[in-house]
Amino acid sequence: AMPRLVPSALVLAIALGLAACSGDAAPEAAPRAAGLETLTLAPAAAARExxxxxxxxxxNRATLTAQTAGRVVELPFDVNDYVRAGEVVVRFTDVEQRSGRAQAEASLRAAQAQAAEAETEHRRIADLAARQLVARSQLDQATARRDAARAALAAAEAALRQAGEQVDYTVVRAPYSGLLTERHVEVGEAVRPGQPLVSGLSLGxxxxxxxxxxxxxxxxxxxxxxxxxxxxxxxxxxxxxxxxxxxxxxxxxxxxxxxxxxxxxxxxxxxxxxxxxxxxxxERLLVPVRALVRRSEIAAVYVVSPEGRVALRQIRPGHVFGEQVEVLAGLSPGEAVALDPVAALAAQRAAREAGHE
Known part of the structure; x- marks a missing residue:
């Protein structure tokens, strides 16, 4: 008669075709292995976790705010849209900003003309002063006018850069690639500096x-x-x-x-x-994942005895460490495990058939 098995082991044996096929034939003694590749178990150092x-x-997550005043004319992306770095997420009207830049450009041209005139006047007075044809005070006045014109030119250049930045602020671009998570404004809405526009985050x-x-x-x-x-x-x-x-x-x-x-x-x-x-x-007992035989929630390995006999044994696996799995119960140090379950099953069946003969 077939020996009694615990239910889980019986299910595994039937699933793998390892139980006896006829009810009146008792299973043979454990078959012998034929050139199976095995691993002898030994405690291995592993992390305690x-x-x-x-x-x-x-x-990276941020809320972009307005840096200039204007009216929203374009919102190309909506919530949950993927935005690439540098793409436009908000666009404002820029009439006032462009007018300010044009005014700054005109002021710069005027400052350049005044600076050029002051430089020419200073050189002329300096030449006359060197020949002692004008008083020293006239040279001092010309030098002061030249320096003032230079300062006015520098201020005009800075004002033009600021006006250009105000134009650039009417186009808001994504600082990095990611998802748009929230829109704080709508098309047509007037915004002021510091007002939140859109929020987003990066998945990178x-x-x-x-x-x-x-x-x-x-x-x-x-x-x-x-x-x-x-x-x-x-x-x-x-x-x-x-x-x-x-x-x-x-x-x-x-x-x-x-x-x-x-x-x-x-x-x-x-x-x-x-x-x-x-x-x-x-210290843990580890076996390669590829050596495991799984059926439903049952895990087992083929154990090869020192005499070369192959037997399927149920184990309780634990954590997986890369390509190896921890064995919590079912195996002991020094036992040999077949690395190829398919080859072990074939060797077991061949040995069983040879035993019947």
Whole structure:
């Protein structure tokens, strides 16, 4: 009669076709392996970690404000639109600003003419003074008029630059690429300097803020290493871990900021993610992920005995560290695990058939 199995092991055995096919035939002794590639388990050093939930934030987020007065004539983007750096997000009327620039240009031309006349007059008086044909006071007066004309010219140039900036302020451009999150004005609305126009954030660089109990903050400060688990299962090592210096007096928790590398993560500001912080070192049994056999929620590996017999054994997996997974229960140091489950199953069936013969 077929030996009794725990339900989970029975389900796994049936799913893999490892149970006996006929009800009256007892299973053979564990078959022997034939040249299987195996890994002998030994405790390996791994990070001792603890995880908490964190909130995703955008590093670059800003509200653009008006730097000149005008009336809104164009809002090319709406909320949730993607905007590239340098694209126009708001445009104002610019009649007054262009008129101011034209006036500044005219004032500059007048100042240039006056400065040129004053320079010519100064050179003439200086030549006469050198030949002692005019009084010294006339040279002093000519020098003062020249210096005043130079100052007026510099003021006119500055006024023209300012007028040009006022024209430029009528076109508001995105400082970086990102999403438009809010519009504070509408087309046709009159705005004044300092009034908020649009808000946006960049998805190119994100960070996660986590509230950590004070009992673990010393270990986090020591190691400053963290891993963010993405919704698709990927692990992203933190670019930098910043521990705030003071605790919240109400919750007695510290804020820890985890900087993410610039990469496509699929995260959005406001999402919650799991963040694992390194608290120290620990020894763990690790097996390659490719050695696991999974059926539903059951995990197992093929164990190869010193005599070469292959047996399927259920295990309890833990954290995944890259291409390896931690074994919490089911295996012991020194045991050998088949690295190719398909080859191990084939070897097991071949040995069973040879045993029947």
């Amino acid at each position: 603890r995880s908490w939930d964190g909130v995703v934030q955008a590093v 660089q994100l960070r996660v803020e986590v509230q950590v109990p004070q009992a673990d903050i010393a270990a986090i400060r020591e190691h400053k290493a963290a891993v963010v688990q993405l919704p698709d299962g990927r692990d992203v090592p933190a670019r930098e871990v910043i521990v705030f210096p003071t605790a919240n007096p109400q919750t007695h928790t510290f804020t820890v900021r985890v900087e993410l590398p610039e990469m496509e993560t699929g995260l959005q500001p406001g999402n919650t993610v799991k963040v694992r912080f390194k608290l120290g070192e620990a």
